[in-house]
Amino acid sequence: MPVSRTRIKFCGIRRAADAAAAIDLGVDALGFVMVPASRRYLAPDRAAALRARLPPLVTVVALFMDADPATVQLAIDALQPDLLQFHGSEDAGFCAGFGLPYVKAVAMRGDGDLRRVARQHRQAGALLLDGHAPGEMGGSGKAFDWSTVVRGVARPLILAGGLTPGNVGRGIRALRPYAVDVSSGIESRPGVKDAAKMRAFVEAVRRADRHRR
Numbered sequence: 001m002p003v004s005r006t007r008i009k010f011c012g013i014r015r016a017a018d019a020a021a022a023i024d025l026g027v028d029a030l031g032f033v034m035v036p037a038s039r040r041y042l043a044p045d046r047a048a049a050l051r052a053r054l055p056p057l058v059t060v061v062a063l064f065m066d067a068d069p070a071t072v073q074l075a076i077d078a079l080q081p082d083l084l085q086f087h088g089s090e091d092a093g094f095c096a097g098f099g100l101p102y103v104k105a106v107a108m109r110g111d112g113d114l115r116r117v118a119r120q121h122r123q124a125g126a127l128l129l130d131g132h133a134p135g136e137m138g139g140s141g142k143a144f145d146w147s148t149v150v151r152g153v154a155r156p157l158i159l160a161g162g163l164t165p166g167n168v169g170r171g172i173r174a175l176r177p178y179a180v181d182v183s184s185g186i187e188s189r190p191g192v193k194d195a196a197k198m199r200a201f202v203e204a205v206r207r208a209d210r211h212r213r
Contacts, residue, residue: 004209004212005209006172006177006178006179006180006205006208006209007028007029007178007179007180008026008027008028008029008179008180008182008201008202008205009027009028009029009030009031009059009061009158009179009180009181009182010022010027010029010030010031010182010183010186010193010198011030011031011033011040011061011063011160011181011182011183012031012033012038012040012183012184012187012190012191013030013031013032013042013050013193014040014042014191014192015191015192015193016050016053018192018193018198019050019053019054020053021193021195021198022193022198023054023055023058025198025199025202026202027058027202028058028059028179029058029059029060029061029083029179030054030058030059030060030061031061031062031063031085031181031183032047032050032051032060032061032062032063032079032081033063034047034062034063034064034067034071034072034075034079035063035064035065035067035087037065039190039191040183040190040191044074044075044077044078044079045078047062047075047078047079048078048079048080051079051080051081059082059083060079060080060081060082060083061081061082061083061084061085061103062075062076062079062081062083062084062085063085063086063087064084064085064086064087064088064090065086065087065088066088066089066090067088069094069097072084072098073098076098076100081100082100082101083100083101083102083103083125084098084100084101084102084103085102085103085104085105085128086102086103086104086105087105087130090104091120092120092121092122092123092124095121095123095124096123101125102123102124102125103124103125103126103127103128103158104117104121104124104127104128105127105128105129105130105160106127106128106129106130107130108129108130108131108144108145108148108149108161109131109142109144114127114129114149114150114153115150115153118153118154118155121155124155125156126155126156126157126158126178126179127153127155127156127157127158128157128158128160128181129144129149129157129158129159129160129161129177130144130160130161131143131144131160131161131162142161142162143161143162143163143167144161144162146159146171146174146175147174149175156177156178156179157175157177157178158177158178158179158180158181159171159172159175159177159179159180159181160180160181160182160183162184162185163180163181163182163185163201164182164185164186164197164201165185165186165197165200165201165203165204166204168180168182168185168201168204168205168208169204169205169207169208172205172208172209172212173208173211173212176212180205182201185197185201186198186201
């Protein structure tokens, strides 16, 4: 899917100030991590409180990893996300079973079989290419070898994994993704975003977009 503007998602949002800064920068989506083992975990009630302060037209994403259906549903009921993001071994029936659009992450440090995941998750709105191995959490700050990404997958691709203001432009030029997703690359410590890094990341994406038209 050729695009002239790369969408931007900031993930691991935990603070109202970080959400506000992201919105001021024109970020398209904010991700809330619903995985208790993550250093960026935000309980559903706290995430809902942040969500209530967001303006319209900002996509709210709830991230899960191998959660049971009741846990996912409780988080959905509290947060009312626009989009679900699954990072574990969830099958397509599970991901689609909550009546919301979803994104499926592909662990590119594993076999990274993008075509297989695309076939299995035909209902996914997009596939997110992350730098972790199967069974690991995202947000590790690890990039993967972008040259391993196969072409011609009939799904929008979201590039993640180790992105920073310094390398996101190269990633956009290399893969021309629909969107980019960043967490650790704009932080001063896990769960605490850095305003200068956030701004630099968005500016780097915009520069790359100007050269892809």
